[in-house]
Amino acid sequence: MSTQTPVSPQKTPKTGTVAQSHSFVAELLRRARGRYLSPLASLALFVVMFTAIVLRYDFASPTQVFLNLLVDNAHLIVLAVGMTFVILTGGIDLSVGSVVALSTVIVATALQDGWPAPLAVGAVLVVGPLLGLLMGLVIEYFDVQPFIVTLAGMFLARGLCYVISVDTLPIKDPLLRRFGLNYVYLYEDKFIRWTVVIALAVVVIVAYILHQTRFGRTVYAVGGNRQSAQLMGLNASRARVSVYAISGFCAALAGLLLAVQKLSGYSLNGIGMELDAIAAAVIGGVLLSGGVGFVFGSLIGVLVLGTIQTFVTAENLDSYWTRIMTGVLLLVFVLVQRLVVRKPG
Structure with a gap:
């Protein structure tokens, strides 16, 4: 009579648990190696650079130095957020720097002509999205490369600046001056300005839209694989046009923030700012081919650029x-994106 050795019932569950744990860890490592690597690298770079600068120059208040980065770059944060939308779909928007300048000129000119501040601000917030919408329609329905269309938009917006005024136009409206000059005290003597409050609010709102709404998921899907997005029933055309309108709105809002920061409008504002916005997005981990990136990464990219500017100023180097x-x-x-980042499968 043969006997069989009973199999312990505890071995299989343990093996399964260990396998699941390894699978979970492998998945985390895969994601960290992919979409999260570049923003994490950007964050680590910012922490190292900022810490090194604080230690080297022994600032009296490192916290206020960090807050000053936000104050000085509030308009660029908003601009980079709009650029993030466009790059996530695989596009580009070269017009935003000129739209920033056009916004400062429009609001300053309107105020000088006696318009109420809310009406002048409203006019700016209509012109920017309208220009972006027109470019998006041309890109989508005439199948023209975004580089060419937005380059034309850049020339158009800059030319309109010169048509309106070539001089520096001061902003004397009491409401906008209070908005631009008043501090928001956080604790003790640490402060920011209202422009920072608006910029951070835009970041939070856009992060919610991109990650918690159907439109945001459509934007990622279109950038990842447009044909697959359309097969899933997503409206790729509407998403692609919408991101350019959103970028135009963010550029107009960034122009308003810059205008109240400088309390003036000038046709030469924003030269090269579109490149700063693109650089901030890319440094923050937004993949140029589309489909991968985070708006908080773009925020970190702006802080990295601001830290570089702080170092150059502290060292008294040429600009x-x-x-x-x-x-x-x-x-x-x-290069990091090219060698390491992979689109999620």
Whole structure:
């Protein structure tokens, strides 16, 4: 009579649990190696750079130095947020710097002509999205490359600035001056400005839209694979047009923030700012081919660029060093994306 050795019932569950744990860890590592690597690298770079600068120059209040980064770059944060939308679909928007300048000129001119501040601000917030909408329609329905269309939009917006005024136009409206000059005290003597409050609110709202709404998921899907998005029943055409209108709105809002920060409008504002917005998005981990990236990564990218500017100012270097260092960082992060980042499967 043969006997069989009973199999312990505890071995299979343990093996399964261990396998599941390994699978979970592998998935986390895969994601960290993919879409999260570039923003995490950007965050680590910012922390290292900011810490090194604080230790080197022994600032009296490192916290206020960080807050000043937000104050000085509030308009660029909003601009980078709009650029993130466009790049996520695989596009580009070269017109935003000129739209920033056009917004400052429009609001300053309207105020000088006696318009009420709310009406002048409203006019700016209509012109920007309208220009973006027109470019998006041309890109989508005439199948023209975004680079060409937005380049034309850049020339158009800059030319309109010169048509309206070539001089610096001061903003004397009491409401906008209070908005631009008043501090928002956080605790003790630490402060920001209202422009920062608006910029951070835009970041939070856009993060919610991108990650918690059907439109946001459509934007990611279109950037990842447009044909697959259409097969899933998503309206790729509407999403692609909408992101350019959103970028135009963000550019107009960024122009308003810059105008109240400088309390003036000038046709030469925003020259090269579209490149700063693209650089901030890419350094923050937004993949240029589309479908991968986070709006908070773009925020980190802006902080990295602001830290570079702080270093150049503290070292009393010529301003071109800011461009040199930004170019080197941009190239490094593009190489990181090329070699390591993979689109999620």
